[in-house]
Amino acid sequence: MNANIEQLTTRPMGMAEALRDAMRIALKSDPRVFLIGEDIGVKGGFGGGFTVTLGLSDEFDPERVVDTPISEGAIVGVAIGAAMVGMRPVAEMQYGDFVFCAMDQVVNQAAKMRYMSNGQVRVPMVLRLPVGASQRGAQHGQSTEALFMHTPGLKVVCPSTPRDAKGMLLAAIRDDNPVVFLEHKLLYGGKGSRKESAPISFGVDVPEGDYTVPLGPAAIRRPGSDVTLLANMLMVHRAHSAAERLATSGIDVEVIDMRSLTPLDMETVVVSLAKTGRLLVVEEDNLTCGWGAEVLARVAESHHHLLKRPMRRVAGPDTPLPCAAVLERAYVPDVEKIAAAVRGLLE
């Protein structure tokens, strides 16, 4: 499928449409695939909280697009039970924040079943989590990737472009492990009355048809020689904008999209660091114990000789996420903060 990805015709899509396309392809090509979540299976409904599944409930049988009561724990539990007997469920939390209602199922069950069975069962399921600040406050906007990265047995991926979103979702559905799949709400793309969205600078030309993007490798979004800048999801685009702005001052930033956190592609990071000697991590999640902390720790343990300067992080502060626009802007790293941190590494 991947062999001729470059030959597939492309079409500009937002991430929501790209994800929908992936699920449609998966549903059509594999009878074991089904979707399960809240407000996703209503005929004529609105396709989940962010229109990602819009129309699929009209195209497919209710047993393929399973609408559920408000029962996050049961959504994940049912997905696990179905996956263990051979299905490939794609479960959706309406907001990523709601996954905490299902944490036992995610952490104690999905992640551990293969290990606890000593390899006798597999849990091929995807758990889709819409994350990211979008002026909805502390319980509808946090980023949760670090928590899952801390849990052995889960793959954790977080695409930043529609092209990756489609290919990685198809790869996640075909993966034999539980995959936590984070989607940033501001990258879904405008739909109807939804005006909220962030500009996506690249990766909007989405191949038509079936292709996968492997889970694991990071993606270099902008090669550079002065500073290695790691980011994920929305922060990739802000990092990219900051890099373009800094380029006008002669600063050459390499932007790497950490679109997979488990597995974590340290090789790409280290190769870049060998070139630049300077590392900046940008994440929207809270600073403490974030994925950036893990990357910095691994560099400090094994690759500190590559560093010309102490490593830096730009992240959300260790507070809950505020709601008001002015407060949220203060919380979420923006282009100015990122650019300033890069300059700091070069002083």
Added chain:
Amino acid sequence: MRHPIVVPDLGATGGDVRIVSWAVKEGQTVKEDETLFTVETDKAVTEIPAFRAGVLMLISAAAGQSCAPGAVVAYLADEAEAVAGRPPATPSARKPHIRLRAEASSSESLGPTVERLVQAFSTMTLIRRYEEHLYRLFLQGLVPGTLHQCQGQEAVAVGVCAALRVDDLIYSTHRPVGHLIAKGASLDAITAEIWGKATGCVGGKGGQMHLADFSVGAMVSNAIVGANIPIAAGSALAFRMLGLDHVAVSFFGDGASNIGAFHEGLNLAAVKRAPAIFVCENNLYAASTHISQATNIRDIADRAAAYGMPGVVVDGMDVEAVHAAAEEAVARARHGYGPTLIECKTYRYRGHSRGDPGGYRHAEEHQAWLERDPIERTRTKLIERFGAESARLAGIERRAQQRVEAAVAFALASPDPEPLDALTNVFVE
């Protein structure tokens, strides 16, 4: 709502009642007082009228069969329920095999009935001997890790699992030995697992609370109270999606009925008509907390009404009663009528886990339950009612003890896992 139609005790003798004929077919609407079926006792032939209007559903005892008084032989459903409750339009490729409970009471099959009861006695005895043997070893400090035992609850495990096929799944709990043995799991492999050996059913990664035998449909038992409820519902739903007529059983205790997973799992299973059976082993204590301190209703089965599924209370010390209830629930599930909650009133003779002497329980209470012991009751019935030879039953007990000791010997003689096995099977590579 579906309303069960039971066989009335016409003779007030508790004797069997024979169904002569059905006056109404499945799917037909009846008025109140319209004749449903005709029964015959040793005293008389009687027409049984509908106690309410409704649609006749799920006849489980055909004409000519005998039933014990109290047996549910069909349901009367509200019109809307009957329409919604019809099985999927594309029935499973495989015809389900269902033994009707009435069969057990017919005189023609007295032989098989007795043999089934002997089999139940044998399996319950094996569980009891196993648990008691491990308890003695534990007291000598010879059992590694933790221990949650099920002495007293054997009839639940055996009664339910006897109603299942090998390709039906069970999801057990932190107290799994009875369920695993009843489902036919390898005694050697589960024992080696308790001893943390490489030959253990999950290679030493699980321990006493995480036993499995996938070859007989015993999934990894779950040590998070209530967590297996939505998982079992998921497997059940998947069976239907796959066009299979398998069912999935979740075992859990009275304590689990108070955790959110119970509510979410039963509700979702009910609205999706998952072919699942939820078996609550109400042994009166959630660890040390008595049910009266944790639950403001007498019967946990009452909670089924909140989800629109049948809730059945059954004597969990009576293996035949458990079996009958389980068979009915399995039949409902296989036919596409959705899940059932079965509450088995039972008692665990030992503490919650190792080292719990059960000081929170009264000796009189304990004694009262011992007098209802499921194995002794079965023994008495086999001998007094069916004329089984006590020597035969003693032989069964002797062989059970030998099997238990052989399993422990196997475990003790087995090698430890390699230390680096700790790092394997996190992911499917």
